[in-house]
Amino acid sequence: MADKASNERVYNVPLRREYLKAPLYRRAKKAVTALREFVQKHMKSESISLSKDVNENIWKSGMRNPPHHIKIVAKKEKDGKVSVDLADKPKKKAKTLKETKRQEKLKKLDEKKKQEAKEAEEELKEVQEAEKKVSEEAKAEAKEEKKEEAHDTKAKVEEKPKADEKKTESEPSNENKQ
Numbered sequence: 001m002a003d004k005a006s007n008e009r010v011y012n013v014p015l016r017r018e019y020l021k022a023p024l025y026r027r028a029k030k031a032v033t034a035l036r037e038f039v040q041k042h043m044k045s046e047s048i049s050l051s052k053d054v055n056e057n058i059w060k061s062g063m064r065n066p067p068h069h070i071k072i073v074a075k076k077e078k079d080g081k082v083s084v085d086l087a088d089k090p091k092k093k094a095k096t097l098k099e100t101k102r103q104e105k106l107k108k109l110d111e112k113k114k115q116e117a118k119e120a121e122e123e124l125k126e127v128q129e130a131e132k133k134v135s136e137e138a139k140a141e142a143k144e145e146k147k148e149e150a151h152d153t154k155a156k157v158e159e160k161p162k163a164d165e166k167k168t169e170s171e172p173s174n175e176n177k178q
Contacts, residue, residue, distance in 0.1 A: 007076045010087050013038045015058075016068040024064045031058050031066035035084070043074050043082045051085040 018034030019027040032055065039048050058066050071087040095103075 009043070009074050010071070011038070011042065011074060012069055012071045014069045015066060019066055026063070028059050028063040028066045035070065035072070039072075039074055039082060039084055043076050045076060045080050045082045047081045049081065049083050051083065053086045053089060054084055057086060 013035055015031040015034050018037075019030040022030035032050070035050070035054070035058070036048055040046065054070070054072060057070060061067070073085050073087045074082055075085075076082050
């Protein structure tokens with residue numbers, strides 16, 4: 001246990017002295033460098049990684065107004081790397097009854113929308129299949145009509161010479177009358 005206690009330490013790091021030396025538009029950046037320098041000095045390591053929470057805590061009030069001090073937990077690993085995290089992490093808010101009901105309603109609505117979308121897709125497929133059947137039937141009817149027209153034209157062609165024969169036969173009869 002003594003080994004673990006020596007690898008993890010809690011510090012309250014003063015930042016104000018350092019960032020007051022920098023101009024207003026560089027104060028938060030200077031606070032971050034001051035924090036790094038403090039951890040390097042006290043943990044005796046060059047490789048330091050700050051967590052996202054630490055960085056956001058420093059920058060939360062903007063670059064001109066970093067916090068005066070920050071409470072951190074520094075953990076040193078066996079390879080000499082130090083990771084820095086907030087000592088008092090902000091706790092996640094417990095969901096209220098309204099929020100849970102709202103989320104349940106949203107889930108139900110999402111499920112309804114998904115089901116409606118599936119039904120719409122099925123109807124679309126049915127309509128497309130019906131259209132295909134109708135188009136196939138129309139094609140078949142068109143082919144039949146073409147065949148019938150071709151048959152009718154052949155019949156007309158055959159009938160024309162017969163009509164000519166009748167004319168030739170009827171002509172001499174007209175001449176006899178004259």
